[in-house]
Amino acid sequence: AQSVAQPEDQVNVAEGNPLTVKCTYSVSGNPYLFWYVQYPNRGLQFLLKYITGDNLVKGSYGFEAEFNKSQTSFHLKKPSALVSDSALYFCAVRDGSNYQLIWGAGTKLIIKP
Amino acid sequence: DTEVTQTPKHLVMGMTNKKSLKCEQHMGHRAMYWYKQKAKKPPELMFVYSYEKLSINESVPSRFSPECPNSSLLNLHLHALQPEDSALYLCASSQEGTVSSNQPQHFGDGTRLSIL
Numbered sequence: 001a002q003s004v005a006q007p008e009d010q011v012n013v014a015e016g017n018p019l020t021v022k023c024t025y026s027v028s029g030n031p032y033l034f035w036y037v038q039y040p041n042r043g044l045q046f047l048l049k050y051i052t053g054d055n056l057v058k059g060s061y062g063f064e065a066e067f068n069k070s071q072t073s074f075h076l077k078k079p080s081a082l083v084s085d086s087a088l089y090f091c092a093v094r095d096g097s098n099y100q101l102i103w104g105a106g107t108k109l110i111i112k113p
Numbered sequence: 114d115t116e117v118t119q120t121p122k123h124l125v126m127g128m129t130n131k132k133s134l135k136c137e138q139h140m141g142h143r144a145m146y147w148y149k150q151k152a153k154k155p156p157e158l159m160f161v162y163s164y165e166k167l168s169i170n171e172s173v174p175s176r177f178s179p180e181c182p183n184s185s186l187l188n189l190h191l192h193a194l195q196p197e198d199s200a201l202y203l204c205a206s207s208q209e210g211t212v213s214s215n216q217p218q219h220f221g222d223g224t225r226l227s228i229l
Contacts, residue, residue: 032215043117043203043220044156051215090155094215099169101218103155 002027004093006104013081013111021076021107023091031093033074034101035065038088050074061085081111116140117221119204125227128194134224136187136204145187146218147179148203156203162187194228201225 003026013019025031032051036044048059055067065076074091091104117138126132136145144163148156161169162181176198178190187204202225205218 034217036220041222041225043119043222044205044218046217046219049215049217088153092155096215099161100158106153106155108153 002093002095002098002100002102004091004102004104006089006091006107008107009105010108010110013109015083015111015113016080019078019081019085019109019111021089021091021109023074023076023104025072025074025091025093025102027093027095027098027102029095029097031074031095033065033067034092034094035059035063035074035076036090036092038090038106040087044090047076083111083113085109086111117204117206117219119202119221119224121224122222123225123227125229126191126194127229128196130194131190131192133191134189134202134204134226136189136221137185138204138206138219139185140206140208140219141184142206142208142219143184144207144209144214145181146205146207147177147187147189148205148220149198150201150203150223152201160189191226194226196228199226199228 005024034049035047038044050057050067058064089107094101120135147159150156159173160179165181180188201223203223205220207218208216
Protein backbone atom coordinates (compact mmCIF):
# COMPACT_ATOMS: atom_id res chain seq x y z
CA ALA A 1 0.00 0.00 0.00
CA GLN A 2 1.13 3.52 -0.73
CA SER A 3 1.85 5.75 2.23
CA VAL A 4 3.62 8.91 3.31
CA ALA A 5 4.98 9.57 6.79
CA GLN A 6 5.86 12.92 8.27
CA PRO A 7 7.20 11.77 11.63
CA GLU A 8 7.16 15.17 13.34
CA ASP A 9 3.90 16.95 14.13
CA GLN A 10 5.86 20.12 14.86
CA VAL A 11 9.36 21.41 14.23
CA ASN A 12 10.77 24.41 16.09
CA VAL A 13 13.75 26.29 14.68
CA ALA A 14 15.42 29.56 15.57
CA GLU A 15 15.49 32.21 12.87
CA GLY A 16 18.69 32.01 10.84
CA ASN A 17 19.28 28.33 11.61
CA PRO A 18 18.92 25.58 9.01
CA LEU A 19 15.65 23.70 8.97
CA THR A 20 14.65 20.19 7.95
CA VAL A 21 11.14 18.80 7.63
CA LYS A 22 11.16 15.03 7.22
CA CYS A 23 9.18 12.87 4.81
CA THR A 24 9.42 9.16 4.06
CA TYR A 25 7.27 7.30 1.57
CA SER A 26 6.24 3.89 0.35
CA VAL A 27 5.03 3.32 -3.21
CA SER A 28 5.06 0.31 -5.50
CA GLY A 29 6.44 2.07 -8.57
CA ASN A 30 8.63 5.08 -9.31
CA PRO A 31 7.56 7.93 -7.04
CA TYR A 32 6.51 11.43 -7.96
CA LEU A 33 7.17 13.48 -4.83
CA PHE A 34 5.84 16.92 -3.92
CA TRP A 35 6.08 19.45 -1.10
CA TYR A 36 3.34 21.96 -0.39
CA VAL A 37 3.07 24.73 2.20
CA GLN A 38 -0.11 26.09 3.75
CA TYR A 39 -0.19 29.44 5.51
CA PRO A 40 -3.08 30.25 7.87
CA ASN A 41 -6.37 30.84 6.06
CA ARG A 42 -4.80 30.04 2.70
CA GLY A 43 -4.79 27.17 0.25
CA LEU A 44 -1.83 24.93 -0.38
CA GLN A 45 1.09 26.35 -2.33
CA PHE A 46 3.35 24.13 -4.41
CA LEU A 47 7.01 24.35 -3.33
CA LEU A 48 8.88 21.73 -5.33
CA LYS A 49 8.72 18.30 -6.88
CA TYR A 50 10.92 15.33 -7.71
CA ILE A 51 10.10 13.32 -10.80
CA THR A 52 13.44 12.05 -12.05
CA GLY A 53 17.03 13.20 -12.45
CA ASP A 54 19.13 15.11 -9.94
CA ASN A 55 18.40 14.01 -6.38
CA LEU A 56 18.63 17.58 -5.06
CA VAL A 57 15.63 19.62 -6.09
CA LYS A 58 15.40 23.38 -5.63
CA GLY A 59 12.07 25.10 -5.20
CA SER A 60 10.33 28.30 -4.19
CA TYR A 61 11.33 30.63 -1.32
CA GLY A 62 14.83 29.11 -1.00
CA PHE A 63 13.61 25.62 -0.14
CA GLU A 64 15.21 22.46 -1.46
CA ALA A 65 14.63 18.76 -0.98
CA GLU A 66 16.81 15.70 -1.36
CA PHE A 67 15.46 12.50 -2.84
CA ASN A 68 17.05 9.42 -1.27
CA LYS A 69 15.89 6.25 -2.98
CA SER A 70 17.58 3.82 -0.60
CA GLN A 71 16.03 5.49 2.45
CA THR A 72 12.78 6.27 0.62
CA SER A 73 12.96 9.81 1.93
CA PHE A 74 12.34 13.28 0.55
CA HIS A 75 13.26 15.72 3.31
CA LEU A 76 12.60 19.43 2.88
CA LYS A 77 15.45 21.77 3.79
CA LYS A 78 16.38 25.42 3.93
CA PRO A 79 19.82 26.76 4.91
CA SER A 80 18.56 29.75 6.89
CA ALA A 81 15.04 29.88 8.33
CA LEU A 82 12.86 32.98 8.31
CA VAL A 83 10.01 33.76 10.70
CA SER A 84 7.80 33.98 7.61
CA ASP A 85 8.51 30.29 6.89
CA SER A 86 6.25 29.40 9.82
CA ALA A 87 3.41 27.38 8.30
CA LEU A 88 2.03 23.87 7.81
CA TYR A 89 4.03 21.71 5.40
CA PHE A 90 2.69 18.69 3.52
CA CYS A 91 4.61 16.02 1.67
CA ALA A 92 2.73 14.09 -1.04
CA VAL A 93 3.56 11.17 -3.31
CA ARG A 94 2.10 9.46 -6.32
CA ASP A 95 3.41 6.50 -8.26
CA GLY A 96 3.31 6.80 -12.03
CA SER A 97 0.37 4.47 -12.52
CA ASN A 98 -1.97 5.67 -9.83
CA TYR A 99 -4.14 8.76 -9.90
CA GLN A 100 -4.26 9.16 -6.18
CA LEU A 101 -1.97 11.71 -4.54
CA ILE A 102 -1.12 10.36 -1.09
CA TRP A 103 -0.61 13.06 1.54
CA GLY A 104 1.42 13.08 4.71
CA ALA A 105 -0.25 14.22 7.92
CA GLY A 106 1.53 17.56 7.81
CA THR A 107 4.25 19.18 9.91
CA LYS A 108 3.79 22.50 11.63
CA LEU A 109 6.97 24.54 11.30
CA ILE A 110 7.53 27.28 13.86
CA ILE A 111 10.41 29.70 13.36
CA LYS A 112 11.21 31.74 16.46
CA PRO A 113 12.87 35.16 16.23
CA ASP B 114 -1.90 35.87 -5.34
CA THR B 115 -3.22 32.47 -6.29
CA GLU B 116 -4.08 31.73 -9.91
CA VAL B 117 -7.05 29.62 -8.89
CA THR B 118 -9.90 31.79 -7.64
CA GLN B 119 -12.59 30.46 -5.34
CA THR B 120 -15.80 32.18 -4.27
CA PRO B 121 -17.17 32.77 -1.76
CA LYS B 122 -14.35 32.81 0.79
CA HIS B 123 -16.76 32.05 3.61
CA LEU B 124 -20.20 30.45 3.59
CA VAL B 125 -22.60 29.73 6.41
CA MET B 126 -25.64 27.67 5.55
CA GLY B 127 -28.40 25.73 7.20
CA MET B 128 -28.90 22.03 6.64
CA THR B 129 -31.84 22.63 4.33
CA ASN B 130 -30.20 25.27 2.16
CA LYS B 131 -28.89 24.92 -1.38
CA LYS B 132 -25.70 26.78 -2.26
CA SER B 133 -22.85 26.55 -4.75
CA LEU B 134 -19.11 26.98 -4.52
CA LYS B 135 -17.30 28.33 -7.55
CA CYS B 136 -13.76 27.90 -8.83
CA GLU B 137 -12.06 29.52 -11.80
CA GLN B 138 -8.64 29.13 -13.38
CA HIS B 139 -7.19 30.77 -16.48
CA MET B 140 -3.94 28.84 -16.75
CA GLY B 141 -5.24 26.52 -19.47
CA HIS B 142 -5.13 23.57 -17.09
CA ARG B 143 -7.08 20.53 -18.21
CA ALA B 144 -7.63 18.81 -14.87
CA MET B 145 -9.57 20.31 -11.96
CA TYR B 146 -10.14 18.94 -8.49
CA TRP B 147 -12.31 19.42 -5.42
CA TYR B 148 -10.84 18.65 -2.01
CA LYS B 149 -12.22 18.81 1.52
CA GLN B 150 -9.85 19.81 4.30
CA LYS B 151 -10.44 19.67 8.04
CA ALA B 152 -8.34 21.87 10.31
CA LYS B 153 -4.66 20.93 10.39
CA LYS B 154 -5.28 17.80 8.32
CA PRO B 155 -4.22 16.97 4.77
CA PRO B 156 -6.77 17.57 2.01
CA GLU B 157 -9.11 14.72 1.05
CA LEU B 158 -9.84 14.25 -2.63
CA MET B 159 -13.52 14.45 -3.57
CA PHE B 160 -13.77 14.78 -7.36
CA VAL B 161 -11.52 15.04 -10.40
CA TYR B 162 -12.49 16.49 -13.77
CA SER B 163 -10.29 15.69 -16.71
CA TYR B 164 -10.93 17.53 -19.99
CA GLU B 165 -14.24 18.74 -18.52
CA LYS B 166 -15.50 15.23 -17.80
CA LEU B 167 -15.89 13.74 -14.34
CA SER B 168 -13.19 11.10 -14.11
CA ILE B 169 -13.04 10.40 -10.40
CA ASN B 170 -15.64 10.48 -7.63
CA GLU B 171 -14.17 9.35 -4.33
CA SER B 172 -17.47 7.91 -3.09
CA VAL B 173 -18.68 11.36 -2.10
CA PRO B 174 -22.26 11.61 -0.75
CA SER B 175 -24.81 12.79 -3.29
CA ARG B 176 -25.48 15.95 -1.29
CA PHE B 177 -22.32 17.20 -3.04
CA SER B 178 -22.77 17.61 -6.79
CA PRO B 179 -19.91 18.81 -8.99
CA GLU B 180 -20.25 20.54 -12.32
CA CYS B 181 -17.70 21.66 -14.91
CA PRO B 182 -19.40 24.13 -17.30
CA ASN B 183 -16.20 24.73 -19.27
CA SER B 184 -12.47 24.20 -19.05
CA SER B 185 -11.98 27.22 -16.77
CA LEU B 186 -14.84 26.78 -14.33
CA LEU B 187 -15.69 24.25 -11.68
CA ASN B 188 -18.71 24.35 -9.39
CA LEU B 189 -19.69 22.35 -6.35
CA HIS B 190 -23.41 22.34 -5.62
CA LEU B 191 -24.40 21.75 -2.02
CA HIS B 192 -27.74 20.54 -0.72
CA ALA B 193 -28.94 19.18 2.62
CA LEU B 194 -25.48 19.20 4.16
CA GLN B 195 -24.70 17.89 7.61
CA PRO B 196 -22.74 19.61 10.40
CA GLU B 197 -19.82 17.25 9.78
CA ASP B 198 -19.51 18.73 6.30
CA SER B 199 -18.17 21.93 7.82
CA ALA B 200 -14.64 22.29 6.45
CA LEU B 201 -12.41 24.18 4.05
CA TYR B 202 -13.24 23.24 0.46
CA LEU B 203 -10.31 23.58 -1.88
CA CYS B 204 -10.27 23.69 -5.64
CA ALA B 205 -7.12 22.79 -7.55
CA SER B 206 -6.02 22.49 -11.14
CA SER B 207 -3.14 20.85 -12.96
CA GLN B 208 -1.73 21.27 -16.43
CA GLU B 209 -2.31 17.84 -17.86
CA GLY B 210 -5.65 16.13 -17.99
CA THR B 211 -4.38 12.66 -17.34
CA VAL B 212 -4.85 11.69 -13.75
CA SER B 213 -1.43 10.06 -13.50
CA SER B 214 0.28 13.29 -14.43
CA ASN B 215 3.51 14.33 -12.74
CA GLN B 216 2.47 17.97 -12.85
CA PRO B 217 1.81 19.74 -9.54
CA GLN B 218 -1.63 20.85 -8.53
CA HIS B 219 -2.29 24.55 -8.02
CA PHE B 220 -4.74 25.35 -5.26
CA GLY B 221 -7.13 28.18 -4.57
CA ASP B 222 -7.49 29.66 -1.10
CA GLY B 223 -10.66 27.73 -0.48
CA THR B 224 -14.16 28.33 0.78
CA ARG B 225 -14.61 27.95 4.50
CA LEU B 226 -17.99 26.31 4.92
CA SER B 227 -19.94 26.21 8.16
CA ILE B 228 -23.14 24.17 8.46
CA LEU B 229 -25.51 25.25 11.19
